[in-house]
Amino acid sequence: MSFTICEIAVPTRDAVDPSWVMTQSDEIRLAEALDVLGADDFHTPLALAVHGMRHQDDGWMVALVAFDGIDTACLPTGSHGLPLISWEADLAPAPGLVLGVAGVSGHIHDNTTLAELHVIVPVEHRRRGIGRALLRASERVAADRGCTTVQCWADHRPVLGDEPTITAPTGFGTVALADDATAFALASGYVLEQCERHSSCPLPGDEQQLDRLWAEALPCAEGYELRTIIDELPEELLEPFAAMMRHFTEQMPNAGLESEPEDWTPERIRRAEQRRRATGRRSVTTVALDRATGAMAATTGITTDPAHEQVCYQQHTVVDAGHRGHRLGLLSKVANHRAVAKHFPERRRLHTWNAGENRWMLSINDRMGFVEGVTEGAWQKRL
Numbered sequence: 001m002s003f004t005i006c007e008i009a010v011p012t013r014d015a016v017d018p019s020w021v022m023t024q025s026d027e028i029r030l031a032e033a034l035d036v037l038g039a040d041d042f043h044t045p046l047a048l049a050v051h052g053m054r055h056q057d058d059g060w061m062v063a064l065v066a067f068d069g070i071d072t073a074c075l076p077t078g079s080h081g082l083p084l085i086s087w088e089a090d091l092a093p094a095p096g097l098v099l100g101v102a103g104v105s106g107h108i109h110d111n112t113t114l115a116e117l118h119v120i121v122p123v124e125h126r127r128r129g130i131g132r133a134l135l136r137a138s139e140r141v142a143a144d145r146g147c148t149t150v151q152c153w154a155d156h157r158p159v160l161g162d163e164p165t166i167t168a169p170t171g172f173g174t175v176a177l178a179d180d181a182t183a184f185a186l187a188s189g190y191v192l193e194q195c196e197r198h199s200s201c202p203l204p205g206d207e208q209q210l211d212r213l214w215a216e217a218l219p220c221a222e223g224y225e226l227r228t229i230i231d232e233l234p235e236e237l238l239e240p241f242a243a244m245m246r247h248f249t250e251q252m253p254n255a256g257l258e259s260e261p262e263d264w265t266p267e268r269i270r271r272a273e274q275r276r277r278a279t280g281r282r283s284v285t286t287v288a289l290d291r292a293t294g295a296m297a298a299t300t301g302i303t304t305d306p307a308h309e310q311v312c313y314q315q316h317t318v319v320d321a322g323h324r325g326h327r328l329g330l331l332s333k334v335a336n337h338r339a340v341a342k343h344f345p346e347r348r349r350l351h352t353w354n355a356g357e358n359r360w361m362l363s364i365n366d367r368m369g370f371v372e373g374v375t376e377g378a379w380q381k382r383l
Helices: 020-037 046-054 130-144 180-187 207-221 235-251 266-278 328-343 359-368
Strands: 004-008 059-068 097-107 114-120 149-156 165-167 174-176 191-202 224-230 282-290 296-304 311-319 349-355 371-382
Touching: 004 130, 020 046, 020 059, 020 097, 020 114, 020 371, 046 059, 059 130, 097 130, 114 130, 130 149, 149 180, 174 180, 174 191, 174 371, 180 371, 191 359, 207 328, 207 359, 224 328, 235 266, 235 282, 235 296, 235 311, 266 282, 282 328, 296 328, 311 328, 328 359, 349 359
Parallel strands: 114 149, 311 349
Antiparallel strands: 004 059, 059 097, 097 114, 149 371, 165 174, 191 349, 191 371, 224 282, 282 296, 296 311
16 A cells, blocks of 8 residues: 655644645544543544644644645655645645654754654554554654654553553553554664553542542641632732642653753743643642742642533642742642642543652552553653
8 A cells, every 4th residue: 555654734823724635634643542441531622733733832743644646746854854734724735544653842942852742543544554654753753853862652452361461660650562553662762762641531529538638638738828819820920830830740650761851941931831822721730838938839730621611721830949848738639639729610521640659649649549540651862
């Protein structure tokens, strides 16, 4: 079977009339999300995808597609040497068939030698070399951007019985050797470095259990006050919050994954807030402040998006090293959990992801009612 790998042109405007390229690619991404969870909670809607491609001020991304049945002779060549095809209806060529999609993304201000890849090929098109071709093209894009290491996060099916597995070097988390994602990664030269656990919990949650957790943690947190912010942070919290986010990326359990602390600044926070506002997403952030000094001791955040009206997503939770031992992580998470239930009562479930070795956070989540979902393998390759 013949096919062609093309690069998707950056859309010329935020509101676009989607072409067959866009709709078929979106159907493939949606099918993958449904296969993983049985719901579309992890599917990025078209409007958000377009906005992300057009506004690359803190990170870059390149989208690739594999096609059958199109004539690329009339297409221009993109910056990575691939035919350039449009997502927009009035600019796309005559219809063909999308066989698979891939995304490559990276950072601009830090971690500039690191790229993340994601390849999706529907089951009916697998074992024809499409995935390998998309992956090779993605790696070339990463190399063109100056990256020396690529990482992929793959959702893995449950391990069945006593079938052969691979255990992450951390000792926490296993994936089935016969799983399609495992076989593809190993055959492509990737190494399993870490397993993350996806979990979810119902909202508003078990109020009695939240009361118990609150009563347990509160006596340990004398001298601290909690403050919850909906959407944009006030000016006086910007620099302390940026410092906490830098600290968060310093202390994240990364196992053998290449990573460096992220360069968070007040300006970067404001840009992130502007992107959320432009796409209709909301945020709920709780911070713990030291009453004596005013220093920010802990923070946690949850976001929503308008395309998934019953869903929200856990973002960061971090406690400053100098303020640990006061149960501030648990206390701030309970407060933020309740703030979401109060301000966004339509939300019915909350998703989170944690490294398998992050036992402290996993124990808190378990006590708050989170239930384990899928295992996500973190695979890495040095180019």
